[in-house]
Amino acid sequence: MxxxxxxxxxxxxxxxxxxxxxxxxxxxxxxxxxxxxxxxxxxxxxxxxxxxxxxxxxxxxxxxxxxxxxxxxxxxxxxxxxxxxxxxxxxxxxxxxxxxxxxxxxxxxxxxxxxxxxxxxxxxxxxxxxxxxRTSVVSGLKDLVVLNSTDSEFHGYIVDEYTTLQPTGDRILATAVAAQWRHASATGEFGKSYADVRQALLDAFAETYSLSLQQTLYAMGRRVLETRQEVCEIRFAMPNKHHFLVDLAPFGLDNDNEVFYAADRPYGLIEGGVLREDAPDAAFAWE
Amino acid sequence: MxxxxxxxxxxxxxxxxxxxxxxxxxxxxxxxxxxxxxxxxxxxxxxxxxxxxxxxxxxxxxxxxxxxxxxxxxxxxxxxxxxxxxxxxxxxxxxxxxxxxxxxxxxxxxxxxxxxxxxxxxxxxxxxxxxxxRTSVVSGLKDLVVLNSTDSEFHGYIVDEYTTLQPTGDRILATAVAAQWRHASATGEFGKSYADVRQALLDAFAETYSLSLQQTLYAMGRRVLETRQEVCEIRFAMPNKHHFLVDLAPFGLDNDNEVFYAADRPYGLIEGGVLREDAPDAAFAWE
Amino acid sequence: MxxxxxxxxxxxxxxxxxxxxxxxxxxxxxxxxxxxxxxxxxxxxxxxxxxxxxxxxxxxxxxxxxxxxxxxxxxxxxxxxxxxxxxxxxxxxxxxxxxxxxxxxxxxxxxxxxxxxxxxxxxxxxxxxxxxxRTSVVSGLKDLVVLNSTDSEFHGYIVDEYTTLQPTGDRILATAVAAQWRHASATGEFGKSYADVRQALLDAFAETYSLSLQQTLYAMGRRVLETRQEVCEIRFAMPNKHHFLVDLAPFGLDNDNEVFYAADRPYGLIEGGVLREDAPDAAFAWE
Amino acid sequence: MxxxxxxxxxxxxxxxxxxxxxxxxxxxxxxxxxxxxxxxxxxxxxxxxxxxxxxxxxxxxxxxxxxxxxxxxxxxxxxxxxxxxxxxxxxxxxxxxxxxxxxxxxxxxxxxxxxxxxxxxxxxxxxxxxxxxRTSVVSGLKDLVVLNSTDSEFHGYIVDEYTTLQPTGDRILATAVAAQWRHASATGEFGKSYADVRQALLDAFAETYSLSLQQTLYAMGRRVLETRQEVCEIRFAMPNKHHFLVDLAPFGLDNDNEVFYAADRPYGLIEGGVLREDAPDAAFAWE
The missing domain is CATH 3.10.270.10 (Urate Oxidase;)
Known part of the structure; x- marks a missing residue:
């Protein structure tokens, strides 16, 4: 051997x-x-x-x-x-x-x-x-916890024999954004870049009417790439921090998206990247 | 038995x-x-x-x-x-x-x-x-992490056979404030009270020239009691989050309170309360 | 003031x-x-x-x-x-x-x-x-996680307008034992005492057919006091680590206490003590 | 764009x-x-x-x-x-x-x-x-905390202008083993394999006279590959959990590797893998 x-x-x-x-x-x-x-x-x-x-x-x-x-x-x-x-x-x-x-x-x-x-x-x-x-620079942030209290739907998904989830036309969408973005060059004004990327992420999260967390993720990545020329690729890990509507019917109360249980585990986990078609090779940047 | x-x-x-x-x-x-x-x-x-x-x-x-x-x-x-x-x-x-x-x-x-x-x-x-x-109301906050980068000294303490600490005339003072304050009454404008107490804590921390973390703690408590009549007692647990000056002499560099090592453990832990002399009996408030 | x-x-x-x-x-x-x-x-x-x-x-x-x-x-x-x-x-x-x-x-x-x-x-x-x-000695342990997969029931409780819980004649009972016990004296064979108290806690947990976690807690405390003369009081904080039976009916499956969801939060929390009637005054022992 | x-x-x-x-x-x-x-x-x-x-x-x-x-x-x-x-x-x-x-x-x-x-x-x-x-199976363990109280040295390293560490001929070596090993096949007796790999890791840790944590890591990986034919590659992340000898000289006491301060951060971190020369391609196994 x-x-x-x-x-x-x-x-x-x-x-x-x-x-x-x-x-x-x-x-x-x-x-x-x-x-x-x-x-x-x-x-x-x-x-x-x-x-x-x-x-x-x-x-x-x-x-x-x-x-x-x-x-x-x-x-x-x-x-x-x-x-x-x-x-x-x-x-x-x-x-x-x-x-x-x-x-x-x-x-x-x-x-x-x-x-x-x-x-x-x-x-x-x-x-x-x-x-x-050879040099690579990846900037990022983590633990940016954001929540939309409406403008989020989820339906039209695959239904198999193990599916019990009901479609919804209005839900809370919350996540803790972990994002890392690769710079095309190893030099830059990293302070200003960071502030602008962070703002772009927040803006895109707030402004996206969401049909899935994947859609929101992509919109956030796209916004960064559209507004920050120095960034050539961005990757996300975004937990779907579930907020379940509490069933208040047993108490004679309705619950029109007002009272939620914020769950810990399990949680959805969405990972994905967005990049320029002509982004330079990443080499070891993501290691 | x-x-x-x-x-x-x-x-x-x-x-x-x-x-x-x-x-x-x-x-x-x-x-x-x-x-x-x-x-x-x-x-x-x-x-x-x-x-x-x-x-x-x-x-x-x-x-x-x-x-x-x-x-x-x-x-x-x-x-x-x-x-x-x-x-x-x-x-x-x-x-x-x-x-x-x-x-x-x-x-x-x-x-x-x-x-x-x-x-x-x-x-x-x-x-x-x-x-x-019988009713008691204790408000509070935790994980309020604050730091003064100067205006903190520590000297004049007991020196025994196990003392190696050197006195200092200028150090970083940092802590994570956990504070709880007892209201004299069970009714009040708790939102405004909270905001004002929080500000008083920050102000007193910032404005106190400190010879010991105990002195700072007391000044913070006193400030709250002096400015918020609805509060009759306040208690603190404040870790001394040590920032040790790094010895750069081996590298031919001085270090005039510029580069610090932020330590995890052990840490000092200061616990103490401040109250009005005529505060009503606490009964079960602190249980 | x-x-x-x-x-x-x-x-x-x-x-x-x-x-x-x-x-x-x-x-x-x-x-x-x-x-x-x-x-x-x-x-x-x-x-x-x-x-x-x-x-x-x-x-x-x-x-x-x-x-x-x-x-x-x-x-x-x-x-x-x-x-x-x-x-x-x-x-x-x-x-x-x-x-x-x-x-x-x-x-x-x-x-x-x-x-x-x-x-x-x-x-x-x-x-x-x-x-x-004056001297006091309190020994203890924490994070002793134990589970009975049967011999636990829960029923006969108060039912009010906010009660939806169904009674059960067979459930998982799990907890993370945090216990502290006060010694009657400041001298003793603490190593042997610890080993024996720990074993008594495990034995009582395992041997108690439980109608409530409180009953189990009391039985554990009683067992320690009955078997260890040097201990005069014991206190517990025991979270009820809920294991919820998963509803498999939508998938055409029964679930006879076989598949459980181990929940994080919220959890029940049972705190209580057991002591000898003639236990000496605790003074500051529990501070 | x-x-x-x-x-x-x-x-x-x-x-x-x-x-x-x-x-x-x-x-x-x-x-x-x-x-x-x-x-x-x-x-x-x-x-x-x-x-x-x-x-x-x-x-x-x-x-x-x-x-x-x-x-x-x-x-x-x-x-x-x-x-x-x-x-x-x-x-x-x-x-x-x-x-x-x-x-x-x-x-x-x-x-x-x-x-x-x-x-x-x-x-x-x-x-x-x-x-x-295509199928891959990687087994593993984490949080296996081990310590050798002797038979560990560290010396002969590069000394540059920022080096202050003194060489030592006897130190504590402690780590929390996180290991993942790749199976050559997707079928096997995974229970027995796990028990044997775990024992091989412990044995190799205990039996290796260590001149560096890297050497210990490699010995552990080699031991697994030598004794478990079903494993074709193993990877480790092993923090060097520093135990610093406390300087007791100010108190007139020597300290012949008896009293240590167990530090939290920073810590060394050793990552590395060992594999068979003829290991099949990993494809996506490590993703």
Whole structure:
């Protein structure tokens, strides 16, 4: 029998880093979670335990902190690229770097140095960089929970022997949007891009009269691609957070889409992507 | 040996309920989580399994849904009182009801029926009502995460043989505020009261130059009591969410309160209350 | 207006500590989570920010680690008492200590130093000690998930206008036991006691033909008090983890207690205690 | 601009299902969590909202329950295949099904119908089936937490300007194993296979003197492939659950690998696979 090493990568996950910039009395805050994964000449470490090709995960963590000081943290995509390029360009044994960052939002309370965490969506990015200089940037968000209290129907589906669901002409449609969008280029104004994509997602969700969550998903993706030229592909995972109409008839009450039970599990799960026909090859962007 | 039944209560926990009010094209949304606990003549059910005195937890759930339809859901304190009074007043075997409600905030996206969940703090309440008509109302919030990036010191503490902490004249102070405040009366404008207390908490946190998290806690409580006459007592549980300054000296870099490691565990935990000297007796309010 | 400081305490929560004892080739492992809370002369720190009476939470953490080395960690109750007494006896400003410990179980894989975590229940304790020497010890467990697939009925309950539940003569009864039991004395063989209480809880759950979860709870408490003389009181919080019979009639199938939907929320929640008639006063034991 | 639909799938996630088999007084229990995802002719539902090709997620849930009754639930791989084949074979618009199942273990307490949940690892599987009859079966487990208290070193790694980690000749090595292994065939004795793979993983973890977590990972994968002919590839994600030696020198104490701080974040994350050189093509098995 011959056994071989398959795909592999290693790194430091979830380095929690807060960067403060003091502009006189006014402070600025970045609150991020950095995960780096490296790959390359890793046969030896797996087969013999020799670490000669291994840049320790502890060093990866240190580098994130040191770079936060040296270069600051502005847009997470740029900071991720900085780290990815450093690992690959400085270490011959490291051929590929993947850096993922989450960013948590804060709003000012008052004065210059007091903040309250905005618990809404988390901004995300995943970048890749390899020793041939190939680069990919995927931006994203997760936990953006949205709900339409009407303008959603569901009917006309397949009915088989296990189907008991009744068609509806008016239901609540709710989901927690997780979206990731691929940039055509590794350079850009990622801050403005993020704000505009987020708004496009919200707008399309609100403005789409929905006959299925898939339709809503596609409309959201299409809206982003139509309004943001820098984005060439977008992918979604959207749970259908079911809100079931409660049967109040036993209590002599009608329920005209007024009282709902918000269920936990099971839930529908819709996954899908929208892309430009001429989108460049994704290579490793989605890994 | 003689064994007896001690304190007990039972109920339905975490009934997730969404109430929509349709005002023409404009919809209003209430998203709550209701938990009721009843007690009374419960010797038999424990000792013999006779359920003759038991209002099923399933019925408690149904009642929450039916009442949401019949009476609507405006302020959670009022809705909780409605339920508590119903259970006690309608069932002779139920002598006491405790109803706890969490409310999740939503903001409008656009149009009249599209919403995005505001993931910030959760609004809470706990009410009690017993067959003697005694009533208590405690409002609250949790997961209000706040941070001051300066104006916080910590020094002058006890130093014993196990103390290694160095005093600091400038640190990040961050916490996730969980606060509950007791109303002097069971009637009130709970919506306005909540908004004002929340603001008072944020203001006091932001405006307090802190020598200890205890001092900040007390200042927050004092601010609430000074500005909101309807509140007679407030209690807090505030974790000290440590942000440790990263040592960048090994990399030839200084770190003048710029780069921090946000730690998970362990964390400081400060619990304390502030009350009026003449606050009425709390009775069962905090149970 | 006169505002005063109410009850308060502070400490270090969730110090994760692993203690290894090397007995030649055979290693022994203790994996615990320590939380200490101190109170005493804390007026000044709240009102003025003076930390002169404050033993830092960082020092509390250090003490846990140092004591783990000095004294080892055998039974968590004993280790908690050691810490509690140290804080109060060594610091005049600290009048009361509460120490809570969770312990995570591990089993040997093979050889002397390889372990697999037993993810079942978590063992717990809470001890109190004050400067008058008063001491309390409460042991416990949580997340002990148990299920009877028959021998559970539910009927004979109150039926009001909001009751739709149908009585049943055979259902699944499942719960996640959280139990805490108070020792009559602060000294004892806590390891053996824990093992025996745990077994008594399992036995009573398995052997009780149940007409209500309350009855099962009481039977479990009674069994512990009958078999363990050192325990004077026990308290439970037991969610009724509903397993609903799935209606398979639309598919031409019967369902004789064979296929169930395990629901998340809402759930019943049964809380209650059992104690000896002559149990000593609990004082602060349950705080 | 031309925008197109990318890869997509939809289904019902996390259908919690408990199946009881009554063999006289002795009951048998299966506790599973089923997630199905279908794909096929889904252009219309995305672009126009027509559900004519859509088998509702609610029906997918119903089917899981009905099949549990009709066919029972023995090995999760077989049950997943049954569902996957049904969806594809019965619906012309469904070209591909992916079914994922988690199984939670229970042990008997005593008697025939009382069980306690074994909270250790979760058993998993993912199967695929398409209308060309192509089939893949991946079995797995997650949350298998293991620890070696010695026989682990880490040194000889790259040292760059950001490296501060000190080499060690003796450390704790701990991880939570998540492993998935691909079967060469879609038929097999999955129950015995699972038990043997699990044991091989534990044995290899315990018996490997480790110079890096990568080495341990590879040894575990190799052991499985060497002992289980039905497995052609295995993949791991293994966090390095750091246990840091606490510095007790300030307290005049040494710490010869006795007292550790178990850290949460950040953590190392090692991902990698091991496969037979002649393993058949994976196709969609890992999707």
């Amino acid at each position: 011959s056994v071989i090493l398959g795909p592999n990568r290693y790194g430091k996950a979830e380095t929690r880093l807060v960067r403060v910039v003091r502009d006189g009395e006014v402070h600025h805050l970045k609150d991020i979670n950095v995960s780096s994964s490296l790959s390359g000449e890793m046969e030896s470490v797996h087969l013999t335990g020799s670490n000669a090709a291994v840049l320790p995960t502890d060093t990866q963590k240190n580098t994130a902190y040191a770079f936060a000081k040296k270069y600051g943290v502005d847009q997470i995509e740029d900071f991720a690229l900085l780290l990815a390029r450093h690992f690959v360009d400085s270490q011959p044994t490291i051929h590929h770097a993947r850096v993922e960052i989450e960013e948590y939002g804060w709003e000012r309370i008052s004065g210059g140095h007091s903040f309250v965490r905005s618990g809404r969506e988390v901004r995300t990015c995943v970048v890749h960089y390899d020793r041939d200089g | 003689s064994v007896i039944l001690g304190p007990n209560r039972y109920g339905k926990a975490e009934t997730r309920l969404v109430r929509v009010v349709r005002d023409g094209e404009v919809h209003h949304l209430k998203d709550i989580n209701v938990s009721s606990s009843l007690s009374g003549e419960m010797e038999s059910v424990h000792l013999t399994g006779s359920n003759a005195a038991v209002l099923p937890t399933d019925t408690q759930k149904n009642t929450a849904y039916a009442f949401a339809k019949k009476y609507g859901v405006d302020q959670i304190e009022d809705f909780a009182l409605l339920l508590a009074r119903h259970f006690v007043d309608s069932q002779p075997t139920i002598h006491h009801a405790r109803v706890e409600i969490e409310e999740y905030g939503w903001e409008r996206i656009s149009g009249g029926h599209s919403f995005v969940r505001s993931g910030r703090e959760v609004r809470t309440c706990v009410v009690h009502y017993d067959r003697d008509g | 006169s505002v005063i400081l109410g009850p308060n305490r502070y400490g270090k929560a969730e110090t994760r500590l692993v203690r290894v004892v090397r007995d030649g080739e055979v290693h022994h492992l203790k994996d615990i989570n320590v939380s200490s809370s101190l109170s005493g002369e804390m007026e000044s720190v709240h009102l003025t920010g003076s930390n002169a009476a404050v033993l830092p939470t960082d020092t509390q953490k250090n003490t846990a680690y140092a004591f783990a080395k000095k004294y080892g960690v055998d039974q968590i109750e004993d280790f908690a008492l050691l810490l509690a007494r140290h804080f109060v006896d060594s610091q005049p400003t600290i009048h009361h200590a509460r120490v809570e410990i969770e312990e995570y179980g591990w089993e040997r894989i093979s050889g002397g130093h390889s372990f697999v975590r037993s993810g079942r229940e978590v063992r717990t304790c809470v001890v109190h000690y004050d400067r008058d020497g | 031309s925008v197109i639909l990318g890869p997509n799938r939809y289904g019902k996630a996390e259908t919690r299902l408990v199946r009881v088999v009554r063999d006289g007084e002795v009951h048998h229990l299966k506790d599973i969590n089923v997630s199905s995802s279908l794909s096929g002719e889904m252009e219309s539902v995305h672009l126009t909202g027509s559900n004519a090709a859509v088998l509702p997620t609610d029906t997918q849930k119903n089917t899981a329950y009905a099949f549990a009754k009709k066919y029972g639930v023995d090995q999760i791989e077989d049950f997943a295949l049954l569902l996957a084949r049904h969806f594809v074979d019965s619906q012309p618009t469904i070209h591909h099904a992916r079914v994922e199942i988690e199984e939670y273990g229970w042990e008997r307490i005593s008697g025939g119908h009382s069980f306690v949940r074994s909270g250790r690892e979760v058993r998993t599987c993912v199967v695929h089936y398409d209308r060309d009859g």
